[in-house]
Amino acid sequence: MATRTVSITVNGETHTRDVEPRLLLVHFLRENLDLTGTHIGCDTSNCGACTVLLDGKSIKSCTLLAVQAHGKAVTTIEGVAQGGQLHPLQEGFKEKHGLQCGFCTPGMVMRAVELLDKNPDPTEDDIRWGISGNLCRCTGYVNIVKAIQYAAEKMQAEEAVEA
Amino acid sequence: MIPAPFDYHTPSSLDEALSLLQEYGYEAKILTGGQSLLPMMKLRLAEPEHIIDLNGIPGLAYIREEDGHVKIGALTREAEMEESALIRAKLPILHDTGKLIADPQVRNLGTLGGNLAHGDPGNDHPATMLALGARVVAIGPNGQRAIPVTEFFVDFYTTALEPEEILTEIQIPLPPPGSGGAYLKLERKVGDYATAGVAAQVTIDATGRCTEAGIGLTNVSYVPVKATDAEARLRGSTLSEVDLNEAAGLAAAASRPSSDLRGSEEYKRAMVRVLTKRALQRAIARARG
Numbered sequence: 130m131a132t133r134t135v136s137i138t139v140n141g142e143t144h145t146r147d148v149e150p151r152l153l154l155v156h157f158l159r160e161n162l163d164l165t166g167t168h169i170g171c172d173t174s175n176c177g178a179c180t181v182l183l184d185g186k187s188i189k190s191c192t193l194l195a196v197q198a199h200g201k202a203v204t205t206i207e208g209v210a211q212g213g214q215l216h217p218l219q220e221g222f223k224e225k226h227g228l229q230c231g232f233c234t235p236g237m238v239m240r241a242v243e244l245l246d247k248n249p250d251p252t253e254d255d256i257r258w259g260i261s262g263n264l265c266r267c268t269g270y271v272n273i274v275k276a277i278q279y280a281a282e283k284m285q286a287e288e289a290v291e292a
Numbered sequence: 293m294i295p296a297p298f299d300y301h302t303p304s305s306l307d308e309a310l311s312l313l314q315e316y317g318y319e320a321k322i323l324t325g326g327q328s329l330l331p332m333m334k335l336r337l338a339e340p341e342h343i344i345d346l347n348g349i350p351g352l353a354y355i356r357e358e359d360g361h362v363k364i365g366a367l368t369r370e371a372e373m374e375e376s377a378l379i380r381a382k383l384p385i386l387h388d389t390g391k392l393i394a395d396p397q398v399r400n401l402g403t404l405g406g407n408l409a410h411g412d413p414g415n416d417h418p419a420t421m422l423a424l425g426a427r428v429v430a431i432g433p434n435g436q437r438a439i440p441v442t443e444f445f446v447d448f449y450t451t452a453l454e455p456e457e458i459l460t461e462i463q464i465p466l467p468p469p470g471s472g473g474a475y476l477k478l479e480r481k482v483g484d485y486a487t488a489g490v491a492a493q494v495t496i497d498a499t500g501r502c503t504e505a506g507i508g509l510t511n512v513s514y515v516p517v518k519a520t521d522a523e524a525r526l527r528g529s530t531l532s533e534v535d536l537n538e539a540a541g542l543a544a545a546a547s548r549p550s551s552d553l554r555g556s557e558e559y560k561r562a563m564v565r566v567l568t569k570r571a572l573q574r575a576i577a578r579a580r581g
């Protein structure tokens with residue numbers, strides 16, 4: 130079966146590779162690009178550990194072919210910190226103890242990036258609905274909710290200063 | 293889990309997609325959101341030799357009001373429907389349904405056309421489309437045809453679509469004034485497929501009489517079920533407590549659930565009765581504004 134040439138911009142850098150069409154995006158990221166921050170939990174589209182942004186929208190990279198991302202922009206957990214500064218969400222998970230083993234964290238953060246992009250001032254209910262596709266076996270979610278609230282407040286405060 | 297090998301095609305027009313489908317027939321599968329197809333391919337429950345990705349064809353994602361219908365392009369994503377002011381205002385039942393499907397990441401990719409074309413009795417949109425009296429438009433080598441949803445779900449994972457046909461649009465008649473609808477779903481956890489789901493749509497005239505009723509059931513048979521006896525029981529009635537109870541009983545009788553991890557046959561049938569009554573109550577409240 131024929132391979133395909135894909136060009137995918139990952140965290141701002143464009144990578145061109147010949148791939149088998151059946152290669153999943155998560156394997157492209159982890160194995161072809163050595164970006165192992167994106168995790169594989171369930172491999173059945175249920176846990177959200179593999180969540181990345183595709184043109185700004187959160188998707189499960191275990192359920193998307195790399196060829197489907199051709200010509201698009203992908204953002205992974207490795208791409209959210211800017212200029213050596215943690216993203217407010219990363220800072221929030223650290224400050225509010227939003228992780229224990231950390232396995233779900235990259236997916237949680239990437240999902241929360243889109244959540245706050247669409248809804249900068251979410252209620253607790255919005256956050257819980259918003260992360261309903263991400264499973265955490267450790268924290269009980271309470272501190273994950275607090276971490277996202279922390280980031281929302283910080284990002285709004287920063288926005289207010291800029292305005 | 294990795295799918296079996298396949299060749300990947302990216303047509304840029306419907307004509308090109310149709311000729312690929314004619315060339316490869318049963319060996320080919322259309323890919324839109326991939327949220328049902330890719331999990332099946334990873335489990336090797338499906339091993340198509342050719343994947344025809346429709347996402348590069350422009351003009352297949354839209355939501356618009358036209359000729360007394362809400363028309364939705366087959367490649368419209370769940371997330372786009374969730375944010376549509378038109379759907380929120382005119383078809384609250386559809387807004388209810390979308391919100392209960394899977395999770396935000398799956399809804400960013402999953403399409404309305406794929407949800408119907410998959411023919412999965414566990415999918416939520418089929419029941420809602422049955423309650424709303426929708427029809428789908430398909431294009432094939434011999435041109436275009438409209439298929440009422442009542443004729444669309446033929447068997448387990450089998451629809452009226454031919455292998456060389458593409459579903460392009462869903463057409464929902466705009467409910468007349470005095471209408472309301474609601475979708476309720478019992479699930480083990482957020483994002484799960486339904487243990488049972490009920491879509492109810494009613495129209496009430498100025499005297500308080502029910503002039504039209506549509507009821508669709510999710511995941512309680514090998515196909516999505518239209519509860520026609522329950523609908524007939526409501527038409528012409530004043531939607532009293534007794535009317536609702538009897539209709540709910542008829543809907544439960546129309547279901548053919550099987551016992552599985554989500555519950556026993558008896559339990560699911562009982563839940564259809566409970567959910568039908570509650571969905572009707574919410575639909576009636578919305579119809580009365």
Ligand SMILES: Cc1cc2nc3c(=O)[nH]c(=O)nc-3n(C[C@H](O)[C@H](O)[C@H](O)COP(=O)(O)OP(=O)(O)OC[C@H]3O[C@@H](n4cnc5c(N)ncnc54)[C@H](O)[C@@H]3O)c2cc1C
Pocket residue numbers: 173174175192321322323324325326327328329330331366367392393394395398401402403404405406407408409410414415416417453457458459460483484485486
């Ligand atoms: C974790 C998870 C949970 C889910 N939970 C739910 C749920 O609770 N309720 C629910 O309803 N769904 C659920 N789904 C399914 C999801 O909604 C799918 O997106 C949907 O069923 C299929 O849409 P798709 O666009 O992804 O189609 P695809 O997966 O791309 O295709 C599905 C099938 O339809 C065919 N097809 C697709 N588009 C067309 C077209 N335009 N013309 C002809 N044939 C076409 C394909 O060939 C394929 O056979 C879930 C999925 C996941 C991964």
Ligand code: FES
Pocket residue numbers: 168169170171172173174175176177178179180189190191192
């Ligand atoms: S690994 Fe992709 S959703 Fe679990």
Ligand code: FES
Pocket residue numbers: 227228229230231232233234264265266267268
């Ligand atoms: S921190 Fe361990 S799974 Fe979430």
